Amino acid sequence: MIVADRLLATFLDLVRISSPSGQEGAVAQALMDRLRALGLAPQRDEAGNVWAMLDGQGEPLLLTAHMDTVSPGENVRPVVRDGVVYSDGTTVLGADDKSGVAIILEVLEALREAGAAHRPLDVLFTVAEETGLQGAKAFDTGRLRARLGVGLDAHGEQGTIVVQAPAQNAIHVRVHGRMAHAGVNPQDGINAIRVAAEAIAAMPLGRIDEETTANIGVISGGTATNIVPDLVSLRGEARSRQEAKLDQQTRRMVAALEERAAAHGATVEIDVRRAYSAFTLTEDDAVVGLVSDAMRTVGVEPLLLPSGGGSDANVLNASGVQTVQISTGMEAVHTCDEHIAVADMAQAAEIVGACVRV
Numbered sequence: 001m002i003v004a005d006r007l008l009a010t011f012l013d014l015v016r017i018s019s020p021s022g023q024e025g026a027v028a029q030a031l032m033d034r035l036r037a038l039g040l041a042p043q044r045d046e047a048g049n050v051w052a053m054l055d056g057q058g059e060p061l062l063l064t065a066h067m068d069t070v071s072p073g074e075n076v077r078p079v080v081r082d083g084v085v086y087s088d089g090t091t092v093l094g095a096d097d098k099s100g101v102a103i104i105l106e107v108l109e110a111l112r113e114a115g116a117a118h119r120p121l122d123v124l125f126t127v128a129e130e131t132g133l134q135g136a137k138a139f140d141t142g143r144l145r146a147r148l149g150v151g152l153d154a155h156g157e158q159g160t161i162v163v164q165a166p167a168q169n170a171i172h173v174r175v176h177g178r179m180a181h182a183g184v185n186p187q188d189g190i191n192a193i194r195v196a197a198e199a200i201a202a203m204p205l206g207r208i209d210e211e212t213t214a215n216i217g218v219i220s221g222g223t224a225t226n227i228v229p230d231l232v233s234l235r236g237e238a239r240s241r242q243e244a245k246l247d248q249q250t251r252r253m254v255a256a257l258e259e260r261a262a263a264h265g266a267t268v269e270i271d272v273r274r275a276y277s278a279f280t281l282t283e284d285d286a287v288v289g290l291v292s293d294a295m296r297t298v299g300v301e302p303l304l305l306p307s308g309g310g311s312d313a314n315v316l317n318a319s320g321v322q323t324v325q326i327s328t329g330m331e332a333v334h335t336c337d338e339h340i341a342v343a344d345m346a347q348a349a350e351i352v353g354a355c356v357r358v
């Protein structure tokens with residue numbers, strides 16, 4: 001049913017269209033054209049997401065992938081070597097997540113060709129996943145019929161089903177000290193860089209436990225060597241698959257800042273925002289059963305795994321569409337060594353085909 005050569009050709013066409021986050025217009029247009037050619041009536045929402053519906057029988061299913069890619073991802077020149085697709089080494093390949101998009105298109109092609117009976121399908125291609133799941137967050141899931149979803153946006157071994165992903169808090173901080181001349185009266189100043197440095201040094205960061213991580217990723221402040229700096233900005237994050245642990249980790253980071261600021265007579269403004277919520281599904285959840293059965297039909301043993309990162313599935317699960325991510329076969333994502341075996345991509349398409357057939 002799945003034609004590997006056709007899937008590869010679709011994938012190569014897609015990766016050649018540049019689509020860094022926020023600039024998905026050209027690839028969205030190409031996808032609208034393809035969906036129309038397949039007899040669907042695709043639409044684009046204000047955020048730029050593309051979605052379409054296909055009638056069928058039984059319980060509706062959502063198929064979803066994201067259109068944007070990470071940097072460096074412009075002017076990708078794919079190279080096929082021994083059945084594996086690579087970039088030319090100067091960019092990512094963009095299999096994350098053009099492989100997911102290509103797999104969905106191939107399943108639609110194959111269904112149309114075979115005239116096979118299938119579930120009603122909702123198809124959603126999102127924008128700006130890589131920059132904080134912005135497309136999925138902006139999408140009105142009230143437009144979907146499906147309450148179960150299969151996302152094609154995981155890497156790793158064939159059979160990987162991501163059933164668990166962390167929640168994330170985004171933490172923005174401004175440390176206010178007091179400016180003074182560094183050579184004349186430094187004793188009258190409060191060095192915001194020193195306060196920030198001590199606070200960061202006092203925080204638990206990195207891998208906290210199996211389910212929890214934390215990072216300070218951006219720091220900026222100060223203007224000249226002869227001025228005691230009065231302002232430092234920090235941006236960081238904490239993630240955990242357990243809400244209680246996320247709260248505890250976030251509190252520790254906040255406490256380190258407040259404690260060090262107080263010790264120096266500085267002040268801190270701390271803004272903690274929920275970037276996305278966690279989800280946990282088990283083999284008893286309908287979508288996990290559906291995908292596991294489909295995998296066994298094509299001879300792949302399901303591997304139910306947690307993820308350390310968020311994806312559109314976090315947003316979809318939070319809005320009531322029970323969604324897992326499955327591996328498309330992509331490897332070394334977010335690097336210039338990113339690659340994907342055509343056979344793995346074709347097998348993922350067979351799995352999706354088995355999910356949608358009735």
Ligand SMILES: [Zn+2]
Nearest residue numbers: 066096097153
């Ligand atoms: Zn992705």
